[in-house]
Amino acid sequence: MTPMSRRIFIASLPLAVLGLASAAHAQANLPANAGATLFQNVRVFDGKGASLSAPSNVLIKGNIIARISTEPIAAEPGVTIIVGNGRTLMPGLIDAHWHAMLIRPNPAQAIVGDIGYNNIAAGVEATETLMRGFTTVRDVGGPVFGLKAAIDAGLIAGPRIFPSGAMITVTSGHGDFRQLSELPRTVGGTLSRMEQIGGSMVADSPDEVRVRVREQLMQGASQIKLTAGGGVSSPFSPIDVSTFTEPELRAAVEAAENWGTYVTVHAFTPTAIQRAIAAGVKCIEHGFLMDEATAKLIAEKGIWLSLQPLPEELREGFAPGSVQRTKADEVWPGIARTYELAKKYKIKTAWGTDVLFSQALAQQQGAILASLVRWYSPAEALAMATGTNAELLALSGKRSPYPGKLGVVEQGALADLLLVEGNPLENIDLIADPAKNFKVIMKDGRVYKNVP
Incomplete structure (x- = not known):
């Protein structure tokens, strides 16, 4: 090959790759059955x-x-x-709060386990999810883009996936599963293992937030997930803590809206929820420690509230005496009150499960939905898990991977x-x-x- 032909060949590679990607995308979007x-x-x-x-x-x-x-x-x-x-x-059925890559492994396996094994396990779980009648899931955190592509291409059976990609967090925020031995973090330095596999990304400034949001959108995210407050499963993330600043949240909202989609945030407390709403966030996940004033604000602003009737088995899965169990014991009593506030103020409410690290609980996905009859009629519960959840999915606009009405x-x-x-x-x-x-x-x- 001459120097000139080599340069031409190299220059043409991006176009060739783009052509292959376009062909694969077109194939994946063909009707599964033309009959x-x-x-x-x-x-x-x-x-x-x-x-x-x-x-x-x-x-x-x-x-x-x-x-x-x-x-x-x-x-x-x-x-x-x-x-x-x-x-x-x-x-x-539609589950609006799912983590397809985080059902089968335990927390350690999810981060340091073999990537190939974890993907195969997630594929098996995806098929079982579909066989439970869940034809669509909104994935709110995890390295799910490859699994989604395999399902859409027909390589394996599974639900439609609306992916968020990596959940975006701050140092010591919910989703930061690094160990203390991995500190200090150097901005622009080597990524941690959880970041390398696309589970979560740490962002400690508005500029870093923009980069991480755009990276998820580049990979095909239909919506963006941030953790605006502390969480139960994260080891160094107290429940009462508010994580992102309002300028950081606004940076995420701006980047997502530039792509015609929205930001949803994990948040329990009034401060975390109110700050997120002020920044333009469209959906709150959980909200289990909200007060009456915050519920009124959610209703007045037309914000979505994505709730989960978390089963006791999930709380009891955290070891007694552990940091996670202590935090779960603080959060769980707020579940019923939050549902009552959602009904009282007629908040736009979505339903999901938020099953983590438990194949056994995933098998109860339908039973968790059925438990909504504590607050809703069967018709209301089933409408929430179908037509109403689909309205939330529609917020993705042109970023929806599946044009059409669900x-x-x-x-x-x-x-x-x-x-x-x-x-x-x-x-x-x-x-x-x-x-x-x-x-x-x-x-x-x-x-x-x-x-x-």
Whole structure:
């Protein structure tokens, strides 16, 4: 190769790579199933209302709900027919607070464990998540971009993933899992292990925040996650502490809004929540130590509140006497009060689980949703986990990885559907046993489960 041809070859590499990436992206966005499916004799829960429809027929073409009718729909040649026998057809479930890479490992394995093993384990868990009826998850922290790409390309079965990428924190903030032996931090120096794998990123100034936010957006983040206050699982992050300054939070909001998307923050206390709202944050995760004035502010400003009815098993999973258990004991009593405040002030409320480091708890994903009946009717709870959660996902705008309408059963929406034995509006516990009660699981028009 001559010097001139070598220069031409090197110069053309970025274009070649871009072409390959574009081809892969196009392939990943093809409908999972270009055929058609007809559900006959089903009663529809549409993801919004409080009752089931009259017996109906629902036609899927490609990955779109093409027609819903109480009148018979003629089955064209080649259409797959699923006889509902009066069962309930409802939208696939959406978990708005999930950590796909942090379910199977323990905390040490998540950071220092083999990356290949962790990704394979996450892939297995992703398939099980889909088989529990969760067709979409909003991932709010973790190195999930590769897993998402594998699912979207059809390499493995799993839910749609709205990724945040690495959660962004400050030195000693929630998500800073470094050991004291790794201090001091040198700005611009060698990244810690948790940063190298994309679990979380430390940013201690507005300029650093902008860099870290833009890096997540560059990798495909649909929204940005910051930790605005202390957290339970982080070893050096007291619950009462407010972490980012308002200028740092504003830097994140500005960078995200420049990309047409939004920032959500982990925050428990009134100070952390109010500071985040002042900076332009659109969604608060948890909020379990908020007071009445903060609840009023959230409602007045139209901020989303992403809540989780955290089970006792999660609190008890922290060792008695540990720093984490002490913090959990402080936070857990606020869960019920926060739900009560959310209802009192009619706050826009999303639902998620926030399961961490526990395959056993992940298997209770549907049961955790069903536990919402402590505060809501079954219809309200199921609407929250479908149509309402989809409204939160829509805040990603053009950064959404999946253009189209999610969380509802209506003409023109994406075909993410569950066929349920029985009526979950009367017995929401049906969703706690998906292996028995979910007869069909469809995502993007493709049937992943179909049993009599």
